Amino acid sequence: MASAREAESDNDSDGETGEDPERQAMDYVSRVLSNITLQDKSSRQPHTLPMEAPDGIQHGGLDLKKSPVSGEDAEGKSLLLLLPFELILHILSFLEARFILRVLPLVCRTLRDIVSEKVTWKVRVQKKVSSSFPVVDQDNFDWPSACIDLEEQLAHWSGDGKTEHFSLADGHYAPVDAVLLLQNGSLCVSGSRDRNVCLWNLRNLGKDQEKVPVKPLGTDKTGTHKGWAWSLAACEDRVCSGSWDSTMKIWDIGAEGQLVQDIKGRAAILCLAYLPDILVAGSYDKRVSVYDPRASSPLIKSRKIHSSPVLSLAADDRHIVSGSEDRTLVVFDRRVNAVLQRIQLENYLFCMSYEAPQLWAGDNQGLIHVYGSHGGTFQQVRCFDVGHASQVTGIWRSAGALYTTSTDKTMKVHIPTDPPKTLSTQTHSNVVNGVCVSGRTVAAASGGQTVEIWRFPE
Template identity: 75%
Template sequence: MASNLLAESDNDSDVETSEDPDKQALDYVSRVLTTQTLKDRLHNLPLPLGSQDESHHRNLDLKKSPVAGDDDEDSSFLLLPLELILQILSHLDPRFILTVLPQVCRTLRYIVTEEVTWKIRVQKRVSANFPVVEQENFDWPAACIELEEQLSHWPDNGKKAEHFSLNDGHFASVDAVLLLEGGSLCVSGSRDRNVSLWDLRDLGKGQGKVNVKVLGTEKTGTHKGWAWSLASCGNLLASGSWDSTVKIWDMGAEGQQVGDIKGRAAILCLAFQPDILVAGSYDKRVSVYDPRAANPLIKTRKIHSSPVLCLVADDRHIVSGSEDRTLVVFDRRANAVLQRMPLDNYLFCMSYEAPQLWAGDNQGMIHVYGSHGGTFQSLRSFDVGHMSQVTGIWHSAGALYTTSTDKTMKVHIPTDPPRTLHTEPHSSVVNGVSVAGRTVAAASGAQTVEIWRFPE
């Protein structure tokens, strides 16, 4: 049935629109992005997750430490009850625990490598259900590191962060932002039609301004329409525009243009994988390209009935959200629509790392979906305090960032429910967020790129 549905919607005979892209973009913003007061919340949200299964404690007896080996027999520390050892370790930096303690002795190596050690530590830190999506092979040590760093970075209204407002690169609203190379570079797309490359390596050093370069050689701008979407893979960067083009840039060659893909309509969202580039467009289509090929278009499908606002992809799925209030899962291997999920509101942004998909909608709500057996299930919906559209979301194992047209960026711990650590007010709408290492970047409607950076 999915294949038939796909075939019916695969209409490649549509006449290409000749509407002025600037007028089309203004109409879109008026319809989709107009700031509005939040409607009444849904009263029947899914129930919170049950408490963690206590069976995972069976591997470690908290009343005594593991039996010490011959190389440990002189250590009185290891004769302490394991519960006390874990309490002592809780005061040490988790990176130190992971890198140094396993080299001390066999017993400490055993404690450090036990999953329950990190589960107990996380539970004491957050006192809430975590993670929201249960999954096999969850990296508890990495999640613990991220979570503890998040907790240490944002107390006291974020005073530990250095904040910079970059205002020399654009003369119109910034609608897309993306950090590259671990946060040393930043790329921004704006309604001034430019894609700007910022070198953040000398940010905060001396009184000199941050070096910024506009990508492309055309005097009229990087694109001929608003630069609206960004995505990267390896050294390659893709920028999508209301001029219906996707341009490819080689960041290893100082941002030299290496590709130019002509689409049928405005490019509203992008996802970049090692083998494909996926674009969602105003004409309701999801298109798949091979940017390395002379004829890059692989396939294009009209799988929505309204513009495609956000999408994500991996080696198995393409997941897209549209103004038609549906979430569609496309199976890359079967070349067919696998799932079509109706929604109460439309999704505006997504952050995905299997099996967790986090998304923000036009009513300020956050939704969590889990992929199991190839299909996605709606698991949780959260009100994190946004009063209008969630324009950007970035999720990792231990951190969650959201931006909104309510003129705020919010910082959370991704527990069930999320714990908000900090709300950063702004003078204008905040259109997107990107995080890499110790750097956070946000796109501002005030024609700036906002940067927060934490010391080593």
């Protein structure tokens, strides 16, 4: 780990190379994403750090063998509520979690108390997964939301699930490298090596035989960018696209994709993170740069904190986390304006999904790494092999779901337990370059020039 003082010295100022961005991009893909040579399977077995074995579900003093009401409170109560708590939970297991959370608190005070009790949801989840969950312990874990998410994923991706699949092929004529879903999955934005960023209207997807409306963003006939459109990030209805032409463009999706701002960087923009107060960019010249898109001069700071291109980024109001081809994970503390950690890795991280205190990342050997952030620092707590045969190019995690994509031509759906339980493997005819999930919709970027969409029934 490097100290903050050592990290400050990384702020070198290299000039632009002047190299043709398309040649640079092709060299990068050839080096990083092609001619895959994985380590021998036996030498890259997943590892786990020591963890105390669970000693059963902690229920805060509740006795599952007794009724949740007793004594004077039992008078006049429904016979259902006089049953042992664990039997009531068993009866509730036949109802959908979302229905329980929405309706039962309105019935009576006792049911409201049962629904608000954490053990209600912990018992329910434990019976569904029979594995350690969540992977990273946290005091404020939202058990009801996790239970709803988990049960819906199980229903959608089970053998008899009714998930619909659509392949959108009318927007791009080159591989698609980035996708982003907006407005609860009703809109999709995609970035491609044809230099275009396309906006797809998915509102009527599957309702008729008409093609899904799609339009390239920008007015330039040669493309949205002058280089491959490689990265995307959103903050509410504002979308930022990053390109190998070293520019970032911000689009107002609420105004039908109108260009709001054009920011010139120093090198190819390989990854982005977009927050209400800042835009963070990781670039080919080893830099992590921070911008304020609201300012007339948006650049706040730019630091070369890696020794190779920056491949992946995540950020919140406290940290900026970056992964690089130099096989390091760097944690920058926004509050003290300094590097907090520099973690040396065996492999490099292609993609990240972060919601404190959990950071999930996919690497160039097909492995998934989980980090926990407690006390201001990050520590690796797990490393999983979820079955990918080559680089993990995309990762998306919520409380109850985990999606991963890979150059092995698959998208996998998992429950984020320890270890993850794979629910479905969706095979494709080409590499899959990224994934995004919103509402009932899943989108994946395909090297076959398409945007792949899965939609769940209401």
